[in-house]
Amino acid sequence: MAKHIGTQSILLTRQVSIIEATSTVGKKEGEGPLRQYFDVVLDDNKDNGSNWEQAESNIVRDNLNLLIKKSGLKKEKINYVITGDLLNQCCGSTYGIRDLNIPFFGVFGACSTFGEALSLGSIIIDGGGGENIIAAASSHFCSAERQFRFPLELGTQRPPTSTYTVTGDGGVMLSANGFGPYVTAVTTGKIVDFGITDANNMGAAMAPAAADVMLHHFKDFNRDPNYYDLIATGDLGYVGKELVIKIMAENGYYLGSNYTDCGIEIFYNKKQDTHSGGSGCACSAVVFSGMLYKKLKTKEINRLLLIPTGALMNTTVIQQGESIAGIAHAVAVENTF
Amino acid sequence: MAKHIGTQSILLTRQVSIIEATSTVGKKEGEGPLRQYFDVVLDDNKDNGSNWEQAESNIVRDNLNLLIKKSGLKKEKINYVITGDLLNQCCGSTYGIRDLNIPFFGVFGACSTFGEALSLGSIIIDGGGGENIIAAASSHFCSAERQFRFPLELGTQRPPTSTYTVTGDGGVMLSANGFGPYVTAVTTGKIVDFGITDANNMGAAMAPAAADVMLHHFKDFNRDPNYYDLIATGDLGYVGKELVIKIMAENGYYLGSNYTDCGIEIFYNKKQDTHSGGSGCACSAVVFSGMLYKKLKTKEINRLLLIPTGALMNTTVIQQGESIAGIAHAVAVENTF
Numbered sequence: 001m002a003k004h005i006g007t008q009s010i011l012l013t014r015q016v017s018i019i020e021a022t023s024t025v026g027k028k029e030g031e032g033p034l035r036q037y038f039d040v041v042l043d044d045n046k047d048n049g050s051n052w053e054q055a056e057s058n059i060v061r062d063n064l065n066l067l068i069k070k071s072g073l074k075k076e077k078i079n080y081v082i083t084g085d086l087l088n089q090c091c092g093s094t095y096g097i098r099d100l101n102i103p104f105f106g107v108f109g110a111c112s113t114f115g116e117a118l119s120l121g122s123i124i125i126d127g128g129g130g131e132n133i134i135a136a137a138s139s140h141f142c143s144a145e146r147q148f149r150f151p152l153e154l155g156t157q158r159p160p161t162s163t164y165t166v167t168g169d170g171g172v173m174l175s176a177n178g179f180g181p182y183v184t185a186v187t188t189g190k191i192v193d194f195g196i197t198d199a200n201n202m203g204a205a206m207a208p209a210a211a212d213v214m215l216h217h218f219k220d221f222n223r224d225p226n227y228y229d230l231i232a233t234g235d236l237g238y239v240g241k242e243l244v245i246k247i248m249a250e251n252g253y254y255l256g257s258n259y260t261d262c263g264i265e266i267f268y269n270k271k272q273d274t275h276s277g278g279s280g281c282a283c284s285a286v287v288f289s290g291m292l293y294k295k296l297k298t299k300e301i302n303r304l305l306l307i308p309t310g311a312l313m314n315t316t317v318i319q320q321g322e323s324i325a326g327i328a329h330a331v332a333v334e335n336t337f
Numbered sequence: 338m339a340k341h342i343g344t345q346s347i348l349l350t351r352q353v354s355i356i357e358a359t360s361t362v363g364k365k366e367g368e369g370p371l372r373q374y375f376d377v378v379l380d381d382n383k384d385n386g387s388n389w390e391q392a393e394s395n396i397v398r399d400n401l402n403l404l405i406k407k408s409g410l411k412k413e414k415i416n417y418v419i420t421g422d423l424l425n426q427c428c429g430s431t432y433g434i435r436d437l438n439i440p441f442f443g444v445f446g447a448c449s450t451f452g453e454a455l456s457l458g459s460i461i462i463d464g465g466g467g468e469n470i471i472a473a474a475s476s477h478f479c480s481a482e483r484q485f486r487f488p489l490e491l492g493t494q495r496p497p498t499s500t501y502t503v504t505g506d507g508g509v510m511l512s513a514n515g516f517g518p519y520v521t522a523v524t525t526g527k528i529v530d531f532g533i534t535d536a537n538n539m540g541a542a543m544a545p546a547a548a549d550v551m552l553h554h555f556k557d558f559n560r561d562p563n564y565y566d567l568i569a570t571g572d573l574g575y576v577g578k579e580l581v582i583k584i585m586a587e588n589g590y591y592l593g594s595n596y597t598d599c600g601i602e603i604f605y606n607k608k609q610d611t612h613s614g615g616s617g618c619a620c621s622a623v624v625f626s627g628m629l630y631k632k633l634k635t636k637e638i639n640r641l642l643l644i645p646t647g648a649l650m651n652t653t654v655i656q657q658g659e660s661i662a663g664i665a666h667a668v669a670v671e672n673t674f
Contacts, residue, residue: 001338001465007413008440010466053654076344080525088425090445091651094528094662103345103525104664105453106445106649108427116442120457127464128338129347147653188417188440191431312443314428316484317390325431327441 002126006220009187012126015337017178020071021289024063026141026167029278029286032267037290038168039066045142045167053091056140056167060085060096063169064136071132071173078102079130082121083171084113085138085281087147092138096169102134111206111235112189112310113137114170114285115329121174122183122331128176136171137308139280148315149199161201163237163263163279164272170285172293181296181304185332187217191312193325199318203240203263203276206309209326210236211247214307217330218253225255229301232292234284234308234328235263237277262287284308292333302335339463343557346524349463352674354515357408358626361400363478363504366615366623369604374627375505376403382479382504390428393477393504397422397433400506401473408469408510415439416467419458420508421450422475422618424484429475433506439471448543448572449526449647450474451507451622452666458511459520459668465513473508474645476617485652486536498538500574500600500616501609507622509630518633518641522669524554528649530662536655540577540600540613543646546663547573548584551644554667555590562592566638569629571621571645571665572600574614599624621645629670639672 002010023038030041040063047062049055060083068075081100084107085092097104109116117135124130142152144165150156174183192209210233218224225231225248236244241261248255262284263277288306295301309328318324339347360375367378377400384399386392397420405412418437421444422429434441446453454472461467479489481502487493511520529546547570555561562568562585573581578598585592599621600614625643632638646665655661 004416004468008416051657053651053657054659079341079345084445086426087651088653089423089447089649089651091649091654094649094651095654095659098528098530098662101527103527105457105525106664108421108443108445110426120442120461123466124457124460124464127461127466129460129464131341188442190438190440191435193435312426312428312431314390314424314426314431316425317428317432320388320390322391322432325435327443 008216009185009220011185012122012183014126016122016125016183017175018172018181019175019178020067020173021293022063022067022070023170023286023290024059024168025286029166029168029266032272034266034291037294052140052143053087056092056138056143057095059169060092060138064097064134064171067171067173073132075102078132078134080105081134082107082117083136084108086144109327110310110312111279111281112308112327112329113281115308115331118331119186119188119329122186125174125176131176133174134171135174136169137281137285138169139165139282141165141167144280158275159200160275161239163202163235163276164274165280166266166278166282166286168282168286170282170289172289180335181333182337183331184334184337187213187220187330189213189328191325191327193323195323197323199313202279202311203237204243205311205324206326207236207240207243210307210309210328211244213328213330215251225253228258228303228305231259231305233261235279236261236309237263239276296333296335299335304333306331306333345553346522346557348522349459349520351463353459353462353520354512355509355518356512356515357404357510358630359400359404359407360507360623360627361396361505362623366503366505366603369609371603371628374631389477389480390424393429393475393480394432396506397429397475401434401471401508404508404510410469412439415469415471417442418471419444419454420473421445423481446664447647447649448616448618449645449664449666450618452645452668455668456523456525456666459523462511462513468513470511471508472511473506474618474622475506476502476619478502478504481617495612496537498576498613500539500572500613501611502617503603503615503619503623505619505623507619507626509626517672518670519674520668521671521674524550524557524667526550526665528662528664530660532660534660536650539616539648540574541580542648542661543663544573544577544580547644547646547665548581550665550667552588562590565595565640565642568596568642570598572616573598573646574600576613633670633672636672641670643668643670
């Protein structure tokens, strides 16, 4: 039974193992610095779909089937699949898992979705509500651009603050039975809105939420940033990362070289022309399921604080003049329980 | 710690009380047969918003603040708010709970969202992951019509199979401390897709999913429909309800007068010209938080099986020729634990 800590955290008291992780990414992500860590790199981002939404669903379907296969679990042994994406009504997930035949909880936390799925899955297993749970998230550059900004065919120029939505799906198999790495603690985020109205500056919209949940995490557990070998926010990019460092310093927490952002890790920024960095639900999902999980397994890092970050943006509401609300969820993953 | 039962159900072993429930509805819902059961009936569905999306958020905000007030709990004692709606990126919820300052899990299950929130909240409390959790869902006729079908200004004629999206928000406070009614069992649904492609025939798209989860619930617990004083699906309307009765009969389960659908209960169908009945996330949420919760409290009914039903419809994907995937979640609410 979870132990409530401080204002908004819980310490897990049952072993919640991440027994397997799989990642599938698009062509561009495969040309980036993390290529070696991904299970599948697509040659063609259409992935045999006849449109971008179908492509995203195909990526979800194939990546989660690979996850199930690699985990060695029979489908009947998997209690829930918890997943979501950026598309309206989370249709990337819906059609992706349609044939899985596993009880489904759909979640939406914009680009924090992987953190939300990981948190919920871990809390449920910790409390005995499940033995094996899939937590995952996906996004696709082409489906996201046309839904949130402009169809690619327009060739719209992207400002320097903009980020590049990662194409891919990252998923993990959480289990009550297995070895490390373990999910050890969860700090669930609240909505934080600092009044940003620019749909091309997501980093700035999300940074206050990332800092807020990080501050609560450190305070709740009486930890400082050095407790972790690595702290990784989701998809703040260069602009948002600097803001987080600033806000944290103003609050007396100095983030050093052990702090990075998944959106900065995933691309060769200048060479690949990705402006402020990578973004999208898949950004933290594939960087975790690809690189970070493997670095935990090889003990290159032993204590990770993953903080997927989301800008809860809706085009209609933004056009009506509303600001972009941010949210972030912190999940500690450690090799010792 | 939850007890896993059969293929996809869990029996809760800790008392999960529904200590309070509140419902706010629009003008038309207030003119229906359930008027007396709702906490708030709006005079004007704009609810002081300058557009329909803002109106929905205002309804969410006010209804959940009323819930917190009526529950007598301080906000700091509430671990999570779990809620969602039909709008793209669940923006009705996001802006509605923005100022609540409570850790937030956003969920999307289309019109099954209330069932999903209720299931997740109950599983978390049962496992010790929280003491007090808000589970809720909202929808708004005007924001939903323009997003999913046509702007109201067009005056489009609605076919007889169409349902009428309920305007409102229904929310409950789940707690580890309190008296009945209790959430006693949860059967989580899988995606079921029978190939319906008509966005005006949601009942038919959802009925197979409702029947599927109901069948699994009865089999898992070795119960028959007579175990319950009332079985209430979410928003199948007249068309979908008949289909459920048929599918269940084909499988040897005969639903009698103890079976109803929240979409049929909420309107005077002929007088109010609501065609196949009510629908939307708010349909099961307000019928439960309004009428059914009160009937449980007064012991008019003691055993309820609530099955919110969702059509995971996305306009882009439907226009691309995809079918509408359905999902439903069954939650047993009983006066004795």
